[in-house]
Amino acid sequence: MKRLVREALSPNHNARPPGADIELVVVHFTGMETAAAALRELTQLGSGVSAHWMIDEDGTIYRLVPEDRRAWHAGLGSWHDWHDVNAVSVGIELVNPGHDHGYRSFPDDQIDALEDLLADTFKFHGLRPRDLIGHSDVAPERKQDPGELFPWERLARTGFSIWPEEVVEYPDGGLGVMDDAEDFIRDEESRSEFGLDSISLRESVLELQENLRTIGYGIEINGIFGSQTEAVVAAFQRRFRPGAVNGYADSETRALIQAVAQISQ
Numbered sequence: 001m002k003r004l005v006r007e008a009l010s011p012n013h014n015a016r017p018p019g020a021d022i023e024l025v026v027v028h029f030t031g032m033e034t035a036a037a038a039l040r041e042l043t044q045l046g047s048g049v050s051a052h053w054m055i056d057e058d059g060t061i062y063r064l065v066p067e068d069r070r071a072w073h074a075g076l077g078s079w080h081d082w083h084d085v086n087a088v089s090v091g092i093e094l095v096n097p098g099h100d101h102g103y104r105s106f107p108d109d110q111i112d113a114l115e116d117l118l119a120d121t122f123k124f125h126g127l128r129p130r131d132l133i134g135h136s137d138v139a140p141e142r143k144q145d146p147g148e149l150f151p152w153e154r155l156a157r158t159g160f161s162i163w164p165e166e167v168v169e170y171p172d173g174g175l176g177v178m179d180d181a182e183d184f185i186r187d188e189e190s191r192s193e194f195g196l197d198s199i200s201l202r203e204s205v206l207e208l209q210e211n212l213r214t215i216g217y218g219i220e221i222n223g224i225f226g227s228q229t230e231a232v233v234a235a236f237q238r239r240f241r242p243g244a245v246n247g248y249a250d251s252e253t254r255a256l257i258q259a260v261a262q263i264s265q
Contacts, residue, residue, distance in 0.1 A: 003116055008062045010043040012050035013069040017087050022067065022125040024082070024089040025118065026074055028135045029145040030054070031098030038095055048072060051091035053117060059109035061117060067124075077139035078218035085138050090121055094146060105149045118160045130264055132161045133216070140217065140235035141228060148242035164240065164259035167252075205229070208249055211261040212236065225249070236260075 028051065030038035035056045042050050042064055051073040054062040065071040073091030082088050094106060094114065121127065134150065135143045156163030202223040209221045209229060217232045230247035237245045240256050249257070 003059070003061055003113060005061045005063050008039055008043050008054075008064055010050040010064040010071075011045045012042070012047060013065045013071050016068070016070045017084070020070075020087045022088060022090055022127075023131060024079060024085065025121060025127065025132045026085065026089045026091050026135055026138060027114075027132065027146050027150065028073060028091065028093045029096035029098050029103075029147060029150075030093050031096070031100060031145060033097055033101045035095040038093065042093065051093040053091070054093040054095065055110055055113050055117070056095045057107050057110050059107075059113035061113055067121070074135065074138050076142075079133060079138050079216045083218075090125075092117065094150075096146070099144060099147065103147060103149065106146075106151065111151055111154065115155070115158055115160065118155075122160065129156065129160055129162050134235075134239060136235045136238055137217065141231040144238065148238045148245055150239075152239050162260065162263050164256055164263065167255045167259045204254075208233075208254060208257060211257045214261040215257070215264045233257075 030042075032038040032041065035054075039054060039062065041047050042054060050065050050071045052063070052065045052067050052071050054064055056062070067090055070086050071091050072086060073093070074085040074089060077085055079085055092114065094110060096106060097103060118132070122131075132155065135145045136147075152161050153163050155161035205225050206221060206223045208225075209219050209223070212219050212229075212232050213221060215236070217235070219232045220228060233249050233253065234245055234247035236257060237247070237253060240260060241253055
């Protein structure tokens with residue numbers, strides 16, 4: 001990487017567990033009003049947070065934590081069988097005010113710098129496009145970053161992410177939160193709204209959850225479309241169907257989930 005990299009070392013890191021390889025790159029937005037405020041938070045002793053890298057909107061790259069150390073960026077969450085995501089990942093913070101301070105698109109200079117950084121990181125650690133994920137993928141019930149404006153499709157075109165190419169929509173209806181799953185499944189009016197009988201409804205939810213688990217989401221497979229499944233569907237939409245993030249698994253969303261599951265195996 002030929003870009004100028006500035007050092008702003010953070011004290012907030014510890015050793016990776018013995019034998020832990022880097023398997024993932026997790027992308028975040030800083031979610032603070034300014035780059036200076038974000039850099040201060042990420043490098044302040046006692047803040048409890050850090051990342052390996054921070055990229056400003058003008059493309060300036062800051063190295064905060066050496067990649068052989070465990071930075072504190074992902075928090076509680078999981079991806080596939082990794083429940084300590086910090087132990088197996090590189091964390092990259094992109095300067096962006098986030099949803100609380102005027103969320104906006106990521107400038108080309110910033111994404112160009114991200115692609116340069118990813119090229120080095122992927123090559124050094126032997127990573128694949130499916131190994132780049134967002135913070136909301138790891139923790140869908142509590143995080144939304146890098147958000148619906150992050151250019152996942154562009155990164156897929158440059159070889160750093162995955163994106164479904166051909167999608168066939170499901171012929172039947174969508175799936176949404178059940179206030180009381182058992183009553184919902186028994187209730188004829190609710191079932192007819194979805195175009196499903198009670199057995200096929202549960203099977204459809206199970207299939208949805210299994211596909212989401214195949215992609216990597218930490219989701220309970222129980223056949224009930226509850227609040228956790230809604231949050232995971234919303235996280236998926238934020239990445240693969242950003243035009244409509246509502247947590248409702250309509251036929252297009254279900255087809256996209258199946259398509260992404262197929263390329264994630």
